[in-house]
Amino acid sequence: MDKPRLQAAILIISDTAFQDPSTDKAGDILSDVIAIDGNDQWDFTRRDILPDDVLAIQRAVTRYCDGEDFVNLLITTGGTGFAVKDNTPEAVTPLLHRHAPGLVHGMLQASLEVTPFALMSRPVAGVRNKTLIVTLPGSPKGAKENLQAILRLMPHACQQAAGGDSRELHTGGVKKLEEDAGVSGNKRQKHHHDDHVHSHDHTHNHGGHVVPKAHTRPEDRPISNDPRAGPTNRYRESPYPMLPVEDAVDVILANSPAPETINMLVNGLLVGYVLAEDVKANDPVPAYRASIVDGYAVIVSENGPSTKGMFPVASISHAAPGEIPTLQRGQIARITTGAPLPPGANSVVMVEDTVLRSTTDDSQEEKVVEILTDQVRADENIREIGSDIKAGEVVLRKGEEITAVGGELGLLASVGKAEVIVYRKPVIGVLSTGDEIVMHDRTGPLQLGEVRDCNRPTLMAAIKGWGFHVVDCGIAKDKPGSLEKHLRNALRNLDVIVTSGGVSMGELDLLKPTLERSLGGTIHFGRVNMKPGKPTTFATVPLKTNDGNPATRLVFSLPGNPASALVTSHLFILPSLQYSSGKQGPHGLPRVKAQLEEDVRCDPKRPEYHRVSLTPGPNGLLHATSTGGQRSSKVTSLRRANGLLCLPAKEWTAPKGEVVDALLIGGL
Structure with a gap:
């Protein structure tokens, strides 16, 4: 089968090149890379040079991606560094409908093999409508390295993004895909496992750089504790790597279902x-010529008599349906705001420019009205059809x-x-877990070890407040059969399941093993580098729907402590729901600046999301007041909390008056 022809375009983003195009070097280099390494599949649409301006970049991106004449691949070069004017990621990210973190990792990995300064780039990649967008650094050398790392894989990605049949595209499996693209996974694997023999060619040969591949066997990867092993053989440390919050969100978005x-x-x-x-x-709108004032419809002629003088009131036009008599020359019609002009009328005189001269015999209607001005022109005070x-x-x-x-x-x-x-909006179910959990409205005193379930109503209120339909899935006990039964029932009928509790290191923490071992799910991460909420877990579970179609459900397993559960729900569940319901990115909570009303101590080991009350201040800034002790089990720390301070992991006390980043979780 002939290889499909694909359309590509390049945006050079540089104030210097915009003022003097002769200074652009990256554009020619990237054009050569596509011509030489592109497997003869690319046609160039055009190449534009833009200034470092967010609006200019966004206009160009939407011009190439929106509409029927979209390009398959849009490459930008420049503006991805840390300089004040480097705005490309900020311009492109909000326009993406789906993110492609794998391409970003692939580009960075390729450049890291050349220089550690590759980490100084901030690339983004993703899909808008049917166009794949990739941002490259402005350095010609760096741009070339990045593009060569991924170019051979782009035809396959672009065909899928444009709506190609995935089953047909994947015929023959991964080996066939690698063969068609001219790449191989063996070089990368050998580089890492064959006693570190550096057989990988660091020159940019055709296909030398490929997207990073897994270097571990499935059986060697982290897996949850086996509850059958008993407490003496359980893990003493979590087998799951601790992801940064930003990476965890990327993983969630990459595994969230596309909008339906x-x-x-x-x-x-x-x-x-x-x-x-x-x-x-x-x-x-409007569907007829309508008056924009209360007054009188008149006939104005450039060559005829003036509108000034006495005129009989021949008819009335209200803003209501009905037939209106045709207006004759020498007559006027009373008209109200929004009412249609009578046939024959071509202007409206404001009531303020008239005087009533006589009424009907019963004094109920106007008979003769004097128009006081001769300055009325045609089409005055009229809202035209479709205006x-x-x-x-x-x-x-x-x-x-x-x-x-x-x-x-x-x-x-x-x-x-x-x-x-x-x-379509996803439907979410909320499930509490634990032998100690009892209904919050149960009468009578608590027995030793019992805890009222506050997580479920709290999480359901938050999800409903985001605008999504939420289902109460009840309480599951810390017994494999009970938990599996609750989860299976929820998975059959819901898109997303949110659980709280059972994700830590105890022998009765059964969420992870039930998801992996009983339901055949995949745990994408089991720990996050944050406070509160370190044990937060995200998994996907494959299944067949009631009509037999394959589907994937998302499971967010949150810690059992109330503050941890609520904070992590805002940080991790909300972005996924926004993405799957079609909302434009960036997804997640709005980020603002807030001035501290008191000293706030940071945690030296983990980034902290400190609950605060945010209020507008007289200086135009939001002012942040801590809700008190931040222990993750302290429910009172959630009262009046409408924001989360984003505090770094360091030995530091942020002083009163310091301006820090915060996330809005509620109204001001």
Whole structure:
């Protein structure tokens, strides 16, 4: 089968090159790389030079990615460093619909084999609509190294992004894919395992650099404690590596299901959903020539008599449906704001420019009105057909959310939309685990060791507050059969399951082994470098739906302590739900700056998310007040908390008045 022709474009992002294109070197080098190493599959659309300006970059990206004439691959070079003007990642990231962290790791790995300074680059990669976007450094050498590391894999990625049949593309397995791309996984594996013999060619030969591959066997990878082994043989340390928060979020997004589309009626239930396609007006708004003032419809002629003088009131036009008599020359018609112009009228005189001269015999209606001005011109005080919205005009764009403010719903209604296509929202179930957990509303005193379940109502309230449908899955006991039964029931009917408790190192912490050993799930991470919330676990479980189709469910297993559970839900569950419901990135909590109202001590070992109350201050900054002791079991630390301070892991007390980063978890 002939190799498909793919379209590629390059954006050179540099203030210097924008002012003097002759200074651009990276563009020619990247063009040569694609021509030489591109396996004869690429056609160049064009090459643009842009300044280091976020808006200019975003306009160029959307021009190449949106619409029917999209390019398959859009490469940017420049603006990925730490300089003040380096804005490319900030410009591109919000436009991505799906992130591609594997490509980022592959590029960095390739450059790291050349220089440690590769870590000074901030590349991003991902898909917008059907276009794969990759950001390269501005250094011609670095840009070349990065592109050569991934170029051979790009045709396959671009075909999938453009909607190619994955089953057909994967025919023959990974070996066939590697053969078609001209790459091999053996070189990388040999480099790491054959007594460190450096047989890898560090020159940029065709296919020399490939995306990083796994270097461990599945049986050697971390796996949860076997509850059948008993307490004497359980792990004394967690087998799971401790991921940074940012990496954990990347893993979650990479494994979150892509948004699905559904049809919904235009009514109040639409609030919170994201449009899956552009919405065009069925009708013009207004649909008729309408008055914008209360007054009188008149006939103005450039060559005829003045409108000044006495005129009989021939008819009335209200903002209500009905036939209106044709206006004759020499007559006027009383008209209200928003009412249609009578046939024959071509202007409106404001009531303020008139005087009533006589009434009907019953004194109920106007008979003769004097117009006091001769300055009235044709088409004055008239809203033309389609002057607000033209028929066929796009009124809402794909990716826009229908908010509770009401403007989007009103707009849809005004243009005659009864139904729209939106992205389906995931349905989430919340399950508490533990022999010690009892219903919060159970009457009578607690027995020794019992704990009222506050996590489930807390997490359900948070998820509902984000705008998602949440289901109560009850309480599962610390027994393999009970936990597995609850999870299987939830997995059959829900998209995402959130559990709390049972993820630490005790012999009765059964979440991880139940997910891996009983349900055949994959634990993508089992620890996160943060405080509170270190044991947070994220897993996916494959299954078949009731109609026999394969599906994947997400499981977020949160720590049992209340503060840990709530903090980690905001940091990890929210981004996944936003992505799968079609919301535009970046996903997660809004980041703000906050000034401390008191000294706050940092944890020397782990980054901390300190619960605070954020309030607007007179200096324009948000002011942060700690909610008190931050022990993860302390429920009172959640009261009045609408923000999380992002504190670094260091021996340091942030002084009162210090401005630090914070995440908004509630309204101000």
